[in-house]
Amino acid sequence: MDKITQFNQKNSTKAPTEIQPGWTVKIFQKIKEGEKERVAPFEGIVIAKKHGKEIGGTFTIRKIISGVGVEKIFPIYSPTIEKIEIIKKAKVRRAKLYYLRGKSRKETRRKLKVI
Numbered sequence: 001m002d003k004i005t006q007f008n009q010k011n012s013t014k015a016p017t018e019i020q021p022g023w024t025v026k027i028f029q030k031i032k033e034g035e036k037e038r039v040a041p042f043e044g045i046v047i048a049k050k051h052g053k054e055i056g057g058t059f060t061i062r063k064i065i066s067g068v069g070v071e072k073i074f075p076i077y078s079p080t081i082e083k084i085e086i087i088k089k090a091k092v093r094r095a096k097l098y099y100l101r102g103k104s105r106k107e108t109r110r111k112l113k114v115i
Contacts, residue, residue: 007055008055017086019046019059020046020049020089021046021047021092021094021097022045022090022091022097023087023088023090024043024044024046024086024088024090025044025061025087026041026043026084026085027041027042027043027072027074028040028041028081028083029041029074029078029082030080030081030082042063043063044063045097045108045112046097047061047062047096047098047100048060048096049095053076055077057075057076058073058074058076059073059074059076060074061073090112090113090115091112092111092112092113
């Protein structure tokens, strides 16, 4: 076995939570500040999911804070992610929701069809 295959088998032990674009999720991420460690939640809409369930797979979360759009990219198998809560499921007709970057919060709610 080559080193890449060994690395993939070693790190793919944790099963990822199934998430899809359009869903509103809350990510609980461990943050280390000096010697202390705390958990910081980040809630937003999943606008993209890349590379499926591979080791290098990521998903992008978008949230509007004080009128400014903030996006975070999380690796699926990140050890810093403590848990993922699904807040709301919405049916969308695109795999990547990059068009939401140009929309306001109200327009975004109108675009997403809640299941």
